[in-house]
Amino acid sequence: MTTAEQNPLRELSPQDLRAHAAEALTRARARSLVLTDVDDETLTTQHSKLMSPLVWDLAHIGSQEELWLVRDVGGREPVRGDLDEIYDAFLHARADRPSLPMLGPEDARGYVREVREKSLEILEKVPLSGRRLLADAFAFGMITQHEQQHDETMLATHQLRQGDPVLHAPNPPKSAGPLPSEVLVPGGPFQMGTSAEPWALDNERPAHETVVEAFFIDTTPVTNGAYTEFLDSGGYDDPQWWSEPGWAYRQDNGIVAPRFWKREIDGWWRTRFGVYERVPAAEPVVHVSFYEAEAYAKWAGRRLPTEPEWEKAARFDPASGRSRRFPWGDDEPREEHANLGQRHLRPAEVGAYPAGASPLGVHQLIGDVWEWTSSDFHGYPGFAAFPYREYSEVFFGPEYKVLRGGSFGTDAAAIRGTFRNWDYPIRRQIFSGFRCARDAGPGEID
Template structure:
């Protein structure tokens, strides 16, 4: 598959070591445009500094692969285990999440040296066949570590966008291109028969534990919009009093909206009688045909009610996606701005569903600290599907479940409408 910048996407069957090399290189490429000052920015507790993302993803390989299974491995600095653990209670104590931006030490060069130390150790262990792991377990852990790092690649750029948004200079992460003006497309619908279907990962290739077990779900006939909701449609919602009509909102959502004084998506403002937004390419006029992005579950639910429709369940979304080809713009392409040029289920923005993030029937987390990856977060969060312009393309699959709290907006979050037939 050829990416938008001309590079060729490696096959999903690439070896774990090859995936490791490409994933690690991609993280450094994402950090390359940043200054040392940029690398330490933390705008809120939900976000982390770019430097921390680079170090934490390195700690993951060290903690779960090198330390327990490579004889003779010596950490570069034992203190890094405290600094760069995130939420793995069984892996030991952790630095306070909200204070990651205060870690001026280790420096950026120290973090890059730490990355190189871990990478060299892993390569050497592979070359010598020195790991004390049975069967395919080593490849499985390396692959998990790579997909974990891909998730942090997405977080790195979205966290950075939030940090840059507080700078009055509104700096651009990527050099801005010409303003995009899209043709507004008429929304359409795809109809689905429903019935007894199966969802969840089918066992082919990589998946996170929360994507299984595969199980049966009954769906009534439904229809799904053939594209995400656009900025132009969102402006119509705003102009029709969408943010002031309490009857459209869930009670909790209204309280959050009032508390935070929301009257538009995150990063929007009014300028010269037009709506503008802040992106990774700096300030841009709002593209009326592009998917709306940076809206909470509460806002998405209110919009759906205003439009006379609803949000899809995750089972409806997955059933529709299972037969579609992956298309869209992804982190690998370097686009990093929602574009929404083609109808489809994939890319551009994550799409809120009406489904709570809960375990599938028969779900059992893995043993040990690695089992804390997803299971402990299965409460009070909502599932999103589809991936965004910041999602690495390797992570695109119909069963992939991401999840956020319903009030959160700083990720690339949008929506697609659904309805009953």
């Protein structure tokens, strides 16, 4: 098995690496400003107890950047040391953040602007070596990803807010044509995780050999049309399809359909960023919990893939035996590869990105919807927390399920074939969907 990892970022000169990091930071900030370019009431209101006020997220972005880039990397005096506790996500639950003495909209904008000016000055001068935090501009990549992750959280907050649309984007491309329903993934070893990706976060490391048995996986995520069949067959009313905790969750919370869906006389409709529209059959289903995904899979006579199965389907190249950075290869995502970066405010129809398919012929593994797996979140063999335990390690355990692949709200800087997301199995406000898998029978393997 060939295990050498390829990474174009490692080939950049120091000057080009600085430019790459600056561009990534700048793109993230441009998105943050779009998401917070709303009236003060919208910024300061808590639109759901599941989320922070938008203005808290904005200042928190600046606070984390100040801690890591200005103080740690740059060795400079605090910009606003009095804000550290207010914007510490581990000290304050989201439901409690509106009661904090937060910065107002204009002060928050001024704060993040001042911090960013200092960060870019530091990026121009600091050596990108000598410390693990500085090697390959890791600290700048980490802060870029942190901001983009909060941008996706803020996008989810926009989905939860009431009122007319304030975000706008063109529709994604249409399907390029029908595809097979499933793909066979061969059994055997492959390299999971990474030791070479410069900006990979600690839970993606280290690379290690993993063996999976042969299995079939859906060519695309499960569509709204397919999910509607489960709904209309009474799937939400039949406990045989649900796990015990899933059924209790469904009953206790009165769950009858994916979040934001409503049944009308003429079928299913949904609310999407303030637009009320008919549910499009060809798009991946989104805003479903792990329990809903698990129930659908059982109803369909299938199951959710494990995390190793998902990653092998996404990265393994049977011709070389090597694991790629992305399904399509080692190059950074382009528009023809995947629906990322909030370019479109919805998932694309299945089959819309043929250029992004994996060597095995699995489509839309990156972008569109985060995909639930059946795996609990844990560290890989040899895991080491870096640069702080609170990013990953404190979440390890059976309470969290792993999601893979990113969504239409995930930026290219914050997704890879190795990137791991996690959440409680009840979560539905996130841009979550799924695809199914099944074991391969003896007569189905060549």
